[in-house]
Amino acid sequence: REPENPLTEEIIGESLSLLCKTGNGLAHAYVKLDIHDKELSDISLLSSFIHLRYVDITQNKIRDISPLNSLTHLLTLKCDRNLLTSAKLDELPYLQTASLASNAITSTEGVNHPLLETLILSFNEITVIRGLEPSKLGRLHTLELRGNKLESTDGIHLPNLKSLFLASNTIKKLEGLERLEHLTTLHLRDNQIDKLDGFSENMKNLQYVNLRGNNISDVKETSKLKCLPLLRALVISENPCSDEDDYRMEVLIQLRRIERLDKDEYNDEERQEAEDIYEQRRLEEAQQEVEIANMEKKNSLEHVPKSTTGAEEVIHSDGEEA
Numbered sequence: 001r002e003p004e005n006p007l008t009e010e011i012i013g014e015s016l017s018l019l020c021k022t023g024n025g026l027a028h029a030y031v032k033l034d035i036h037d038k039e040l041s042d043i044s045l046l047s048s049f050i051h052l053r054y055v056d057i058t059q060n061k062i063r064d065i066s067p068l069n070s071l072t073h074l075l076t077l078k079c080d081r082n083l084l085t086s087a088k089l090d091e092l093p094y095l096q097t098a099s100l101a102s103n104a105i106t107s108t109e110g111v112n113h114p115l116l117e118t119l120i121l122s123f124n125e126i127t128v129i130r131g132l133e134p135s136k137l138g139r140l141h142t143l144e145l146r147g148n149k150l151e152s153t154d155g156i157h158l159p160n161l162k163s164l165f166l167a168s169n170t171i172k173k174l175e176g177l178e179r180l181e182h183l184t185t186l187h188l189r190d191n192q193i194d195k196l197d198g199f200s201e202n203m204k205n206l207q208y209v210n211l212r213g214n215n216i217s218d219v220k221e222t223s224k225l226k227c228l229p230l231l232r233a234l235v236i237s238e239n240p241c242s243d244e245d246d247y248r249m250e251v252l253i254q255l256r257r258i259e260r261l262d263k264d265e266y267n268d269e270e271r272q273e274a275e276d277i278y279e280q281r282r283l284e285e286a287q288q289e290v291e292i293a294n295m296e297k298k299n300s301l302e303h304v305p306k307s308t309t310g311a312e313e314v315i316h317s318d319g320e321e322a
Helices: 011-015 044-050 066-070 218-227 247-254 266-304 304-320
Strands: 018-023 028-034 055-056 077-078 096-098 117-120 143-144 162-164 183-186 208-210 233-235
Touching: 011 018, 011 028, 011 044, 044 066, 218 247, 247 266
Parallel strands: 028 055, 055 077, 077 096, 096 117, 117 143, 143 162, 162 183, 183 208, 208 233
Antiparallel strands: 018 028
């Protein structure tokens, strides 16, 4: 193990800025600390700097962030590229943004900050989402979990979430998303999704879905997104289905309110063509249903007992006259 390299008074003195009034308005304190990229392994000294509001400890060798529990005025924490295995902290009453990307964090538990709006836990070792309590995280609107080891979307029961970034995991199925009724943006690029079950009409604000680089082989899977009333943009390039010749038109036939597929907006001509094909298919299906119904009717009459054959003949002749 590498030798300890603790934070010193000298480093703190060089790294403080932004002089502000403190709680009672009579005293002043520096509230911003930037100690990124100093190879620090121990930040115990920070626990006495209780007035700090903005802390950047990115790119060090920190394994333990418990000294931050004393910083009850903290608004923003940047702690990317360290050696953390946990994001756990005491409840920090004013924390709004926390970024702990590129660590070795294995769990989403222990993040319960009532004013937290943005949580970034990308490029860690998280396999399951658990412990994100809706009662404690009512303000959370952006959650980033890219580049982890998730196999499912389950465990995100955050009613006010608006943006969810889950790219570059190993997600195979979409589960538990129906509770995200305020979600507007969903990024699922570079996963292993082959079926689009799991979307719900409860997701009535979802406008943008990115499924680039998954395993969707049947373009008709996109019809499962019809339940999303505000969906306007869809990305499914680099899926097997996007190699089909009529892929672009087929998506528009399935989702006629959509405005953009991949990077290109649909034009009026494409819309008209999709409308025509949709209508033609609808008529063909209706005709098929009539034919099947007639066939079933005919078959049932052919199996009527002999004593009612008179009635059977009358029905036949009526049909022929019509």
